Amino acid sequence: MELKDLRVEYRENPLGLDIKKPRFSWKLVSEEKNVMQTAYRIFVTKEGKTVWDSGEQDSSSSVLIEYNGLELDPRTLYQVQVEVWDNKGNWAIAKGTFETGLLKGTNFSADWITHDFPADETACPVFTKEFKVKKEIEKVRIYATALGVYEITINGKKVGDTYFAPGWTNYHQRIQYQTYQADELLQEKNTMEITVGNGWYKGIFGFTCTPNHYGDRVSVLAEVHITYVDGTMEIVKTDESWNVTTGKIRSSEIYMGETIDSCYKNENFSSVLPMSFDKERIIGQESEPVRITTKLPAKELIVTPKGEKVIDFGQNLTGFVELKITGKIGQIITIRHAEVLDKDGNFYPETLRQAISIDQFVCNGEEQTFLPHFTFHGFRYIAVEGLEEINLENFTACVLHTQMEETGTFTSSNPLVNQLYSNILWSQRGNFLDIPTDCPQRDERLGWTGDAQVFAGTAAFNMNVASFFTKWLHDLASEQTEEFGVPHVIPNILGNQDGAAAWSDAAVIIPWVIYQTYGDVRVLEEQYESMKGWVDYISAHCGTNGLWQKGFQYGDWLGLDKEEGSTERTGATDKYLVANAFYAYSTNLVSKAAYVLDEHEDGQKYDQLYQKIKKAFNEEYITASGRMVSETQTGCVLALYFDLADVKYRERILKTLEINIANHKNHLTTGFVGTPYLLPALSENNLHDLAGTLFLKEDYPSWLYAVKKGATTIWERWNSILPNGDFDTSGMNSLNHYAYGSIGEWMYRKLAGINQLEPGYKKISIKPQFIKGITSVEASFNSVYGEIKSAWICRNQKILVDVVIPANTTALLYLPEKENPLEVGSGSYHFEYETETNLERARFSMDSTLKEILDEPVALQILNQYAPEMMNHPMIEFAYQLSISEILATAPGETETLFKMVIDSLNRTVITI
Incomplete structure (x- = not known):
């Protein structure tokens, strides 16, 4: 057994630490299985003298152990030594340092x-x-x-x-x-x-x-x-x-x-x-600094139809260009930046709006390296002026962002999905530059709370964002007021504006994400008044029915379900339904946080308020028969995922969601608010196959549509680039905007199956779920206890599963097609077994609905082989909810022949199986 990765406040041997009670974390590494820490001891010394000796503590705690010694001195180097004992009789030691800053x-x-x-x-x-x-x-x-x-x-x-x-x-x-x-x-x-x-x-x-x-x-x-x-x-x-x-x-x-x-x-x-x-x-300094984290060489020189000299770096990124050149005295070299070329191949900087993003270098006749100092750009392409000949080797794109440790990996058998994951990661790199910006290229680059909130779960898988968000949340709390609540952007340069649902809820949701991901109780302690303050602000703006139904709201921002031609950007879901769904959700989280902090009176208070909001929500937005006021995808998803709908209504609401998706030919219509929860709601309500169908759609609107259009980051809009190559002309069309990248959390949690059962992943759940179209997934997450791995392959009637559980943790493993979970300790595990072919599942009766047939893997294969036209047949929507016998009784002429052909094909396949 070894001790590795000794950290002080998430950092390795930090310099300039300005925390009076720093916390220590370490990881146990062992080739043995079922390893648990049984005791630890921490020594902190200064110039050879002990300032804190924790004594031998019989505890498995190894994350964020708070210093409890003499008061720290400013500008002083301290040595840290950690000793650990495990349940196998092993002992190990790790050493590190931290140096305090000025402390105030x-x-x-x-x-x-x-x-x-x-x-x-x-x-x-x-x-x-x-x-x-x-x-x-x-x-x-x-x-x-x-x-x-x-x-x-x-x-x-x-x-x-x-x-x-x-x-x-x-x-x-x-x-x-x-x-x-x-x-x-x-x-x-x-x-x-x-x-x-x-x-x-x-x-x-x-x-x-x-x-x-x-x-x-x-x-x-x-x-x-x-x-x-x-x-x-x-x-x-x-x-x-x-x-x-x-x-x-x-x-x-x-x-x-x-x-x-x-x-x-x-x-x-x-x-x-x-x-x-x-x-x-x-x-x-509270978070990691901004650094050049990687450099990309120029990929291609392009002369556009307009005669522009353009360099393609092959990746939309945030940063600037380093130029090595020996120019003439006074020679001016101009570099313009853009995310994309237009459909004719010309330089297209319009997504930058008023941010002209032009760097100019004046040469002195010597060999020089030009590098900007105080600006950054969002770009993939640069147009170069002032050089007759361009040597690609002289141009390098420097990628800039807050230097957070990358903690997640994800790959699958589907190359489009792999590119989507890359796009998500690059959008996080591009927008986590000191604050979580909405976009890095145009005249905005603001810390929009709504964007950060919906992406926080994915961000925490991809990178260690604990210090990054902690710093930003401190600013959020400092900008928050009793009169206006939580601003829409942090830091707030937009002036006073009443708080808005889903955006201002970042005050509650992000601290909870940090606590769940890292087991960080201090972030709850520090943000607790802010969390309560936001819920109390909403309560003060509620009507006599106990609901929040006045003031500006973003609704389901950029939802696609508004009427054709509408200029509204708030989606079709009732914006106050959205507001009260988040009111309930945040209230529930505040109650949970109160109990974590032993604030039991507050816990009861906010739990009672949560129950009242749920009751009022059901009375206002769901009829006695279970019909929702807004039967949109987002409306149904929020009621289901936030567990707001009474049990008696859930089945109908789920069916409504299913029908809505079917009516849109298995496509999403959600905006910023509904999208993060759409697939999780389906997967958690026995519609995981449908979630997979939505996920792998390749035409508009879908995640993979942008991938197939050549995107290397996440777009602001589902159709930022139209099928014909034109651009959205709303004036709000960022091609690096991470909000829809929130799907990454579902990829980690459902496809790879990596979840925490206890905060910080002290206890882990591994429960991968298959979808059609992907035959393998391999993912990892470097938690505060160590690296968690989940990999599976499902091919040729065989299932292979590989799992790694870090030392000092335990896990429940849910193997695909197996009923009971396995409870295991740390170690590496390999499973290999035959798939369970359920013949009865493949025998379609005349009373099966068309949807049930289309949901079967066998049926999907048959339709692709024998009747692909059926998927877009004019009878499809009419027939979707009918049984086969009903279809045959009602479908005239050509349609009847088509359905008979499909049924015959199904029967032939069942016999083959």
Whole structure:
């Protein structure tokens, strides 16, 4: 048995930790089966002295164990040692470190400094300081932040490898600082430069492309702590002794792009100005930083029909282009960005709207590498101007996002499904850039709460999003008010607007997802008042019937079931039905969270409220016979998946959902709200085969339609590109928009069958479910206890299942076509057995309905072979609910012959079986 992956607050040997009671996690790795931890002991030391000894704890806990020792000192390195014993008599040890940051913003001794440039100056200010070092250095730490986005260089070398620090927060209440290790950068004489871009703080942003959302002048705060070998320390900090100038970055805006003039030299320095900004707002970096996570080479050079020189990188991504070039002095190279080419093969930047996304580089005649600093783009293609000859080797796409550990994998026998999974992952990479944005390319890029909420479950499978969402949820709580509830975007630059269902419910749903995925109770503790506050806000806006039926709502955003020609984007489902479904759902989750936190009085209170909402929901939206007010796919799905409908109504509502899907020729019509729950609702209500049919549809509207149209990320609309190659012209047509990628959670949970029975996957369920059209699935999820694997193959009347359960956990295995689950401990398991051919299931009686026949695998094969035209036959909708005998009695002439042929084919196949 080994101990691996020792983490402190989800990080490995973190630097600049600003948490007073950090938590420790580790993983047991063993080749033996049924391994469980029986005890642990944690030592934390400082300079060889123990500051906490947990003592030997008889416990299987190995995730997020909270420090309970002496108060931590700022700017201090601590050593961590964990010992573990298991039930096999083994002992193991792991060691790590963490270094605290300043621990509070008021520990900054530096001063905020700014400049006095004219208001029309677009160049980024460069704050400079020269200083000397005369002693031998032991270590160097830099603590820095800015109002804007900043980059530090010392003696011309960039400090760190991160981008867009300090990140986007609610600057009115919170701003992060970063800690950098700079041990190797200092010389005897040093020049330190801090360049500050407008970023989110001052830059052009929002639908109206206006600047100065938080302030009209960028500023910086920084200090360099130099520890010498002799034990002395010196601090170089921002103050009025610094100077400021402008540099080679002549303009930089996130939406608009960046201009770098390498010929520019400015030797005019001016004194900095002091600036006042409350240091109480300063906090340490809470999530992983943004980094270049991968680089993609240029794939193809295209000369378009319009004569544009275009480079294709083969993947829609978020980031910028690195260009290596030796140009002429003053030569200007322009790079424009776009997600797609039009159907004629021309450059098509219209999905960017007002965000022009143009980078310009001015050459100095030397060999150079150009790389933007304070902008990012959503693109697959670039149009290059200013070069007569283009060498693809000189162009590299740099992929930028918050550097979260990727924790999930998924592959299947269906290449289209595999591409869909890739599209989901790339949309998450493209939109999890410091905050969860809706899209990375156009004049928006905002932290829409609804998009983040519906995708959170999938996101947590794909990557470790615990710190990422924790940081964002802190901003959500800071923006939330009793008067307006939870804003629609976080951070909120859109102004005060009443909260809306499914969007503002992110305040409740995402903390619960984090708790369930990582066993993180602290996120519930920290967000609990926010969670309750959102439910209480809704309650305060309810009518006498106890329901929320006033104010603006998004409804089932972009649902397809509105009448033809309607400009409404809210779908056909009653928008207040949607609102009250989420009201009930969030109330139930708050009740559950209260019990987790031992707030039993609150737990009872919100459980009683939940029961009242359910009762009112049934009275308002479901008739006495079980008919729903909105018999849409989304209306039925929410009633079923959120368990709102009384038991006596569920069967009819499920049948209504089934008929609705059939009436749309087995296609979905759901929007942002219904789509995440559509297939889960079917799978959990004995219609998993129908869920599979919907999932594998390849024509519009479906997930695979976009794949077949060449998508490499998830689209905002089901038909962002029309079948004829035209584009949606609504002005809202992002080709990198992860909301419909929420299907990924169903892929993990139902197709691969990976589910948690206890928070953090301490107890696991493995229950793969087959669908027609996929003969194998292999998936993994690296949980906080270790990697979980589920793989199956169903071919040639044989089923093969392989499962890996990590040490210190247990699992229930539900093998396909087997009735009783197996209860197992950790280890690797392999199963191989014959399929159970049920002859009775294949014998179709004259009293079977056509739907029952079409749901059978044998029937599907026969229809494809003998009567493919039947699937689109004009009688299909009429005949769908009739028995075969009824069809033969009513179907005239040609139709009767067609159905007889199908029945004869079925009979022949049964005999063959």
